[in-house]
Amino acid sequence: MSKLEFAPLVRRIELPDMVAYAGATWDWHRLHYDPAYLAARGLDRPVVDGQVFGAYLAIALRGWLGPDSVLTDLSFRFRSLVFAGETIRCRGELRSVQDGVADVDLRVEVVEDGRLAVAPASARLRLPHE
Template sequence: MSADIAAVTVGDAVAPLERTITLTDMVAYAGATWDWHQLHYDPAYVAAKKLPGPVVDGQVFGAYLVEALQDWLGPDSFVRTIDFSYRNLVFAGETIRCTGTVTEASPDRVVVDLRVDVVGDDGTPSRTAVAPASAEVLLGSADGTSA
């Protein structure tokens, strides 16, 4: 459900986005980005490295954060900038949750602090701030003008 972008104010929460990232998702992402490092798809390779499973490519979190913003703000929004850092490993089969809070708001743009957390089976974060981020989103159209 999209937010009423005319009513977005400082302190508003971004509607959360949750995804369980499967090995199939990771192989598809590797194919799309041409990042075929064994770390992202080969269980035997990562087992030899003593890791619990293939490691999710950190760049995918940018895509999930943009998806969360655009799902929340709707088709009349355009993510102008996004800045995030990858701080903790996420493994195939884990569930992530993207959340955020509006820190600046005007009729034509919002600035949002975002984060990606790994959530456990009980829905509570098991690793927090996997990918802390911020974004500027233009409201109205890709050039920031009203629709």
């Protein structure tokens, strides 16, 4: 059986999105918003909080497998920094479905240059009963 690849979820991450996420998670690390702090570290733009990729992957998974699916496991590894103003593409391939449980292989790419932001990544979801 070949893997089913889902339509990608594409989102541009702007500074207001980052501030909203920081407010929701109480993560106010200066790396995500402070120009002076960033400049002292040789960075010209705020760095996206890596945990936001888990949120985007969860959004993508629920879109692909339905709002009644239940995400029971999500695992991912960061590969590179993503900066404010960049666009990400969440990709997923259905690896298997067995006994109402779907296993999905995931990755997050930066659209502008194709670098991997998150990989490897995987998820397990319990599918709704019909």
